[in-house]
Amino acid sequence: MIRTRRAALAVLLTAEAMNLLDATIVQVAGPAVHADLSGPAADIPWFSAAYTLPFAVFLITGGRLGDIFGRARTFKIGVAGFVLASLACAVAPAAGLLIGARAVQGAVAALVIPQTIGLIRALFDGDDLAKALGSIGPVMGLSAVTGPLLGGLLTHALSWRAAFLVNVPLGLAVLLAARLLREDRAETRPRLDVIGTVLVVAGTGLLGYPLIAGTNWALLPAGAVVLVVFGVQQRRTxxxxxxxxxFTNRGFPAALAGSLLFFAVMTGLMLLVPLRLQLGEGADVRTAALTLLPLSAGLAVSSWFAGAKLVPKFGPRVMFAGLALLVAGILAGADGPALALCGLGMGTFTVPFFTAALHRVRPHETGSAAGLLNAVQQLGGTLGVALLGGLYLGGVTATAVLGVAAGLTVAAALAVIPLSSRLGR
Known part of the structure; x- marks a missing residue:
C-alpha cells in the first residue's frame, strides 16, 4: 500500500515537473527557434510567454474544475491535452503556429497543476502528508531552473523540436500510471462561477500582457481594477x-506575496545569466545552458537536505536561511560558484515555504489554494523576466540588475514572516 502511494506521488510529481519545465524550456533556445522559423525578433519572448500567460490565467479555473468534476479525471484530461499540444509544438512549421500551440499547451497545463495538492491529500495523511507536500516545492523549483538547461542542451545536440518531443513519452507514461490515483473532489460539489472566471481571466491577462510585450502599459491599471472587481464579486457570490x-488569516496572503517575489527573482536570474553570456560575452547556447548547472545542482541537493534534516528540526524558520544564501549568491555576482550558492538558497527556501503555505489548507479550499499559488508563481516569473531582463536589455549593468534582484529577495523575506511559526499560520 505504501509503495503504491509513493508510486502515485511519483506520477503526480512527474506531471508537475513536465508542465513546469515547459514554462522555461525555450528561454535559452529562443534565438535558435527564431533562426529556424524566421519572423520578427519580437516573436522570441512569446515562445515562452505564449505558454506562461494562459497557464497563469487559467490556473484558478483549473483548480475549480477539479473540485467540480474530480481531480483525477481533470488531471488525466489535462495530461492528454498536454501531450497533443507538445506534439503540435514539435512539428510547428512557422512561428505563429508554434506560438498558438504553446498557448494551448499552457492552457491545458492549467488543468494539471492545481490537481496535485488535492490528489496528494487523498493519498496521505499525518506526517506522511507533510512530507509529500514538502516535495512539491523542490519539484517546482528544480523544474523551473532545469528548463533552460535541458532546452539549451537538446537544442545544441539535436534540435529545439526535441525539447517538446520529450513530453510525448513522458506524458504517455503518466497517463498509463494515472490508474494509481484515487479520485478526489470537494465534498459538496460547487458550481463554476462563470462571471468570476471571466473577471479573473481578463484581469490576469491585462496584467500579464504588457509585462511580457513591454508595451501597452495602460493595460496594467485596467487589469488591477478588474481584479479588484473580481475580489468584490467573490465576496458576494x-x-x-x-x-x-x-484570506481570513495572514498566512495564505503572505504565501502569495512571498511566492510572487521569490519566483520573480528565480525566473529573472535564469533569464539574466544566459543573456549576459550570449549577448555580453558571445557565448553559444550550450555554454549558456551549462552555466546554469551549478544552480540546478545546488537546488537539488539543498531541497533534499532541507526536507530530510532541516525542516523537521527547525520548521519554517529555515526559509530565512535559504533567502540569506540566495542574497549572498546574487551579491557575489551570480556566476560560477555564486550560482551554486543561489541554488542552495532556492532549495533551502522552497521546501519549508510550500510546507508552511499548504499546511492548514482545508479540503474545500484545495482547488483555490493550488490555483492561486501556481498562478502567482507564473505571474512572479513574468514580472522577473520583464523587470530584470528589461533592465539589462535596456542598458542597465548586470551588477545593478543583480542589486534589484537582491532587493526583491529581501522583500520576499519580509513577506513570509507570518509563515514562520511552526504551523505556518
Whole structure:
C-alpha cells in the first residue's frame, strides 16, 4: 500500500515537473527557434510567454474544475491535452503556429497543476502528508531552473523540436500510471462561477500582457481594477471561484506575496545569466545552458537536505536561511560558484515555504489554494523576466540588475514572516 502511494506521488510529481519545465524550456533556445522559423525578433519572448500567460490565467479555473468534476479525471484530461499540444509544438512549421500551440499547451497545463495538492491529500495523511507536500516545492523549483538547461542542451545536440518531443513519452507514461490515483473532489460539489472566471481571466491577462510585450502599459491599471472587481464579486457570490476563507488569516496572503517575489527573482536570474553570456560575452547556447548547472545542482541537493534534516528540526524558520544564501549568491555576482550558492538558497527556501503555505489548507479550499499559488508563481516569473531582463536589455549593468534582484529577495523575506511559526499560520 505504501509503495503504491509513493508510486502515485511519483506520477503526480512527474506531471508537475513536465508542465513546469515547459514554462522555461525555450528561454535559452529562443534565438535558435527564431533562426529556424524566421519572423520578427519580437516573436522570441512569446515562445515562452505564449505558454506562461494562459497557464497563469487559467490556473484558478483549473483548480475549480477539479473540485467540480474530480481531480483525477481533470488531471488525466489535462495530461492528454498536454501531450497533443507538445506534439503540435514539435512539428510547428512557422512561428505563429508554434506560438498558438504553446498557448494551448499552457492552457491545458492549467488543468494539471492545481490537481496535485488535492490528489496528494487523498493519498496521505499525518506526517506522511507533510512530507509529500514538502516535495512539491523542490519539484517546482528544480523544474523551473532545469528548463533552460535541458532546452539549451537538446537544442545544441539535436534540435529545439526535441525539447517538446520529450513530453510525448513522458506524458504517455503518466497517463498509463494515472490508474494509481484515487479520485478526489470537494465534498459538496460547487458550481463554476462563470462571471468570476471571466473577471479573473481578463484581469490576469491585462496584467500579464504588457509585462511580457513591454508595451501597452495602460493595460496594467485596467487589469488591477478588474481584479479588484473580481475580489468584490467573490465576496458576494454564493459559489466563489476563490474560497474567501483562504484570506481570513495572514498566512495564505503572505504565501502569495512571498511566492510572487521569490519566483520573480528565480525566473529573472535564469533569464539574466544566459543573456549576459550570449549577448555580453558571445557565448553559444550550450555554454549558456551549462552555466546554469551549478544552480540546478545546488537546488537539488539543498531541497533534499532541507526536507530530510532541516525542516523537521527547525520548521519554517529555515526559509530565512535559504533567502540569506540566495542574497549572498546574487551579491557575489551570480556566476560560477555564486550560482551554486543561489541554488542552495532556492532549495533551502522552497521546501519549508510550500510546507508552511499548504499546511492548514482545508479540503474545500484545495482547488483555490493550488490555483492561486501556481498562478502567482507564473505571474512572479513574468514580472522577473520583464523587470530584470528589461533592465539589462535596456542598458542597465548586470551588477545593478543583480542589486534589484537582491532587493526583491529581501522583500520576499519580509513577506513570509507570518509563515514562520511552526504551523505556518
Amino acid at each position: 454564493a459559489a466563489p471561484l476563490v474560497e474567501p476563507s483562504l
